[in-house]
Amino acid sequence: MNAFRKFALTLRNSAIICSAMASFAVADTYPDKPVEMVIGFKPGGFSDAMARKLSEPLTEILGQPIVHTYKGGAGGSIAATAVKDVPADGYTVVVATSLTFGFNPLQGKVNYTKDDFDYLLTMARFDTAFVSLANKPWTDFNSMIEHAKATGMPLKFGSLGPADRLQMEAVMKATGVVIIPLPVKGGANMMQQILGGHVDFGLSGGPHVQYVKSGEMIALAASGSEPLNATPDAPTMSSLGYPAVSYNSVIAAPKGLPDDVKAKLEGALLEAAKSEGFQELVTGRYVGIPPMNGSQTAQSIEEITKAMQAVISASGN
């Protein structure tokens, strides 16, 4: 009996000491449990592949396992909504895109804003291009617009989402050419629509590269302001004077991380993104960029928000 009481006392004392220690030295002990990574896409896609690859070195650096949760849908907004309200303790991060934070709130359909998050990392930029078949009577975006002007034929445009549709509406407003946006589900279907001649041109985030290499397709323009990795010769939308839309892969956490936790997590993520394994994956798929740290990412989200506001006002919505 005595021995049991003694044991219980020791247990209680050590519990008190532990909790006291925990409240003192957060950064020293962080992370002392697995970190949950909420992935805003369905498992198996390229965003998922990147998140998994990133988690390998990240586990080693943080010394804790990374647990993946999938909350796909609504362009990452479901995951962002879920993560917004969890405690900002560094044990939950969300993997989404720059448009999840910079564009979706502008449409007024989600109940978060870009300011609800602490941005930690930009790990890749999708190599999104407007592409068409090579045997069309044009060679790039501008000559396609000129051709449409000259013939008066409407252009059928394969669209992957609301952002590119607004971008094309802005082009329509600026040039007077009629562009019919046809929604296409996913990059693979887009290839089928383009190859089968069901659309004149479409947006693609990567599957087109093999067809460009084989000479069946051409990249008309980069959707954003940065040149493409796979086809660097294609002009960018901003160089052509149209609003630009970039698609970056971003990791964020709910707003209000303790400074020391944020510094540690941000550093670990940046180091993981620079690791050889991760870079091999992203450069192989033409989405590699020098990883951006938290403040650079926050800055780029600001810029993308401004750019998207410009797209919305240019498209007249």
Place this chain on the structure above:
Amino acid sequence: MDALFAGILSALSIGPVIAILIGVSIGIFMGAIPGLTAAMAIALLSPVTFGMDPLTAIAFLVGIYKGGTFGGSISAILLNIPGSPEATATAFDGYPLAQKGQVKRALQMALFASVGGAVFADFLLYVVAAPFSKVALKFGPAELTFVVLFAFTFVAGLTGRSMSRGLTACAIGVLCAMVGLDPMTASPRLNFGFIELQDGLPLLPIAIGMLGVTEVIIAVERSLERRRSNPNAAAATVGHSSGPGIGLAEFFSYWKTILRSSLIGSAVGALPGIGGSMAAFVGYGAAKRFSKKPEEFGSGSVDGVAGPEAANSAVVGGSFVPLLTLGIPGNVTTALLIGTFLVHGIEPGPHVFKTQPVLIYGIFTILFVANFFNLIVGLLGSGIYSHIVKAPEYISYSVIGLTCLTGVYAASNSIFNLYVMIIFAIIGYFMKKFDYSFVAFLIGFVLAPEFELSFRSFILVAQGDPLGLLLQRPIALLFCIMTIVAVLRISWTEYKTAQHARRSA
């Protein structure tokens, strides 16, 4: 020719063969558990394959894909819960068969039809992959509009008690599919402020709710009635025995259904974006349309098991056509496979046949070997699983109810989907009471998004002249005419039957 033999030999070496066996076993297991699908298994296990050599990795994943397609039918037959969405149609007649004490027959028919459909589709892939991929490219919005419209009328018109009832249930299904983002403007509709509904109502919770949970409610009702009338009765069981299996001769007597469904499955599989669920529904509808005993459907027809199972397994081979020849995945599972191909430095597409013929023939061989293992593993299992129906009802229905709940939650990590399941269980209960067909509802729900997208694109492209555009697209025109003929024929048959009934009454 050298490449052919080299490919076959490389696929028959020890690594790939063991990988297929393990893959098939995992696939059947995952497929049979509601909420876990082959697609999920591939997503979870594909990193495991990164260390293997390419052919072994592909063998492993193809094994999961094939095993999972059959595995879904096990729980559909035993528990009335489709283990995977494409097994939904299998439950319509598989479960009544199990209740009638013919569970072994249903399970083995599902297995044989699966393997038969798969072998047929793989053979077709081997022979016509390249030319067929060119045809698949021709399917744009106009063609898909009328293909889906045809499937709509055909299946909804045939599966219900009458065409008007079938089409009503189908229309409710279409309405439910309208929840989510408008595909054109990306503005939310009918989501009542729930962000979870922004991507629409999920299929699996609805299918499990309507089939599984509704079944539990009805079983509870039934046992309460029984207890009221006879308080001392022993606990009932779902089926009294597992019954005899299916012989080779009996299997071959269903060759027409299997061949028809295999063709449907191969064709649907080769068209991007439609997928296994639709193939299974159309296979089921076609089996009923051409059956000599259509009245048996819904209450335990062996044809009703063979039809959907041969079709959804043939989809696997069909889906490899656009996958290998164009690099275009037709469904979620093949999209995952392409991811793995790319990791191993294989870029599927028009060039892979020229650059890596040995690998292509290796993959063809793997498909066949996987069918063989599917048969063996499935046959070993069917004897064991079929005892499940002998459990007392209060045990089996508790397990079914619990499996529905955990399965839906496991599939999505979402409590919201559990609510969806429960709401649709209630809807399903009333549909059953008022005799509206689940099949027609689900086919409407499954096909509506594809139909809406294609139809609205078709109208946009037509620029105010849809008829003119239709006349320029021969494939679309053909399906349009077939739809009209189907509607007329079904109405005529129903009119005749009604007249006949009146006269004899």
